[in-house]
């Protein structure tokens with residue numbers, strides 16, 4: 242299609258290529274969240290009964306869940322590197338989508354032996370897809386195009402429409418018919434995404450089509466490094482799948498959390514001290530560091546939806562609505578539906594405040610996000626107390642918890658990524674997606690570790706862990722505010 246006719250066709254006033262990406266991300270998130278909702282239910286489900294699960298302990302299952310979520314977002318970093326230097330973003334998204342579909346279809350096979358292979362494929366595929374697809378969204382627009390921000394807002398809708406469909410279909414099939422039917426539905430959803438992407442990839446034009454220019458020789462060297470890394474990774478995955486390396490999920494999760502923290506820490510140290518930045522740029526790095534900590538803490542609460550709160554819904558909540566027992570995963574509908582409802586209102590509030598010059602600064606918004614998260618777990622504390630007296634309790638407790646978390650998400654998440662690209666030193670903008678996803682990765686592993694502790698002894702162990710979480714969300718919120726205030730004062734002086 243010629244450049245001119247490409248420009249003619251639009252998607253809600255945006256470049257038509259946004260439609261391709263919108264639908265691809267929609268199906269990808271459908272499969273991701275649909276499967277994620279079933280994951281701990283399947284791992285901890287009783288081994289007997291009409292829909293046998295794996296019968297694992299809460300500690301192990303939640304740790305595996307955390308490592309899975311952590312790896313998914315961690316892999317966005319090498320996935321971005323691969324797209325930048327070797328594959329180009331468009332091809333990376335295509336390969337990623339195919340590998341994700343294979344992963345879910347592997348999970349659909351009713352064998353426990355192929356379970357980790359399926360998870361590993363979803364991790365690798367999402368690493369190739371999730372960050373790179375957002376990069377292409379950004380590249381659809383010329384540098385100074387004012388539509389870019391609203392383009393990302395539309396894109397964020399696709400994420401939430403996708404997860405709504407995923408919870409609905411995969412949750413229902415997985416819980417009511419059989420786990421593997423739910424996983425299979427996720428795979429088929431992703432296949433729709435692949436079909437749609439292949440058919441309409443042409444509409445993307447040259448946005449993200451080619452990797453960074455470099456000499457054949459240089460590229461050849463990178464390809465060789467990649468081959469070596471890939472071989473090592475496949476060997477490691479194969480050895481652990483075949484049971485040659487004995488892995489304790491909990492210890493693995495703890496070490497993975499340390500590993501991610503060290504990686505992020507080293508990267509910030511590099512940026513601050515060794516990247517040749519001037520004073521103003523260094524100040525921005527300090528700001529990003531604060532936002533990074535706040536974001537990681539926030540996601541560690543947010544990802545409890547697929548972990549501990551999912552189990553709370555299953556074991557202590559009355560799910561019967563006019564005679565029909567709602568699937569456990571359906572409670573998670575609340576988040577994406579509330580995002581779609583409240584996103585325009587939040588945008589309007591920020592715009593209104595901005596017109597009066599009252600728009601809160603980034604650290605203040607991040608602190609507000611954490612405070613919403615803290616309040617959501619205060620509600621859970623009350624819910625736990627009530628459940629100790631009379632379980633099962635009504636659904637409204639979880640619904641309210643998710644509502645507050647969604648308000649937190651809307652204060653923190655949509656601005657987070659743009660903050661990282663705006664305040665990154667120019668030469669490092671490309672890597673900022675990676676840094677932003679690294680915060681999600683740390684949050685994911687912490688969610689698994691905390692969720693395991695919380696559910697270990699049922700209701701008795703929840704209150705101390707939730708209390709601890711509330712305290713650390715509030716402590717980080719206050720810490721971020723004070724540090725940001727000091728930073729501001731220092732630069733004013």
Ligand code: PHE
Nearest residue numbers: 270314400401654677678681
């Ligand atoms: N719902 C969002 C998504 O799946 C949550 C998220 C935000 C995940 C930022 C990672 C990074 O995209």
